[in-house]
Amino acid sequence: MTKHQWREQDGEETRFWRANYHGGRFELYTKAKEEDRWEKLDPPKTEDWEALREILWRKYQRKRCAWNLIAKVDKILGKKNDGSER
Numbered sequence: 001m002t003k004h005q006w007r008e009q010d011g012e013e014t015r016f017w018r019a020n021y022h023g024g025r026f027e028l029y030t031k032a033k034e035e036d037r038w039e040k041l042d043p044p045k046t047e048d049w050e051a052l053r054e055i056l057w058r059k060y061q062r063k064r065c066a067w068n069l070i071a072k073v074d075k076i077l078g079k080k081n082d083g084s085e086r
Helices: 046-061 067-077
Strands: 002-010 013-022 025-032
C-alpha cells in the first residue's frame, strides 16, 4: 500500500487529504485540522482526483512516485495518457 498526503489552506481552515493506493485502486480521505477522524470520500469529486493527480505529478518529477499511478488517475479522469507530460 502506498499513501499520499497533502494539505490545503482555505482562509482560516486547514484541510488534510490522504489517498491510499492498495489492490489496484485508490481510496481518498479528508479531514479538517480540528477533526480526529478521517472521512472517506465515496465517491470522490473530480476536483479531488485532479488534486491527487497534481500531487502525484509533483512526486513523479522528484522520482518519488511511479508513472503508473498517474496513468491510473488519468484513466479515472478520462484523460488520454500518451506520456506527453513525461
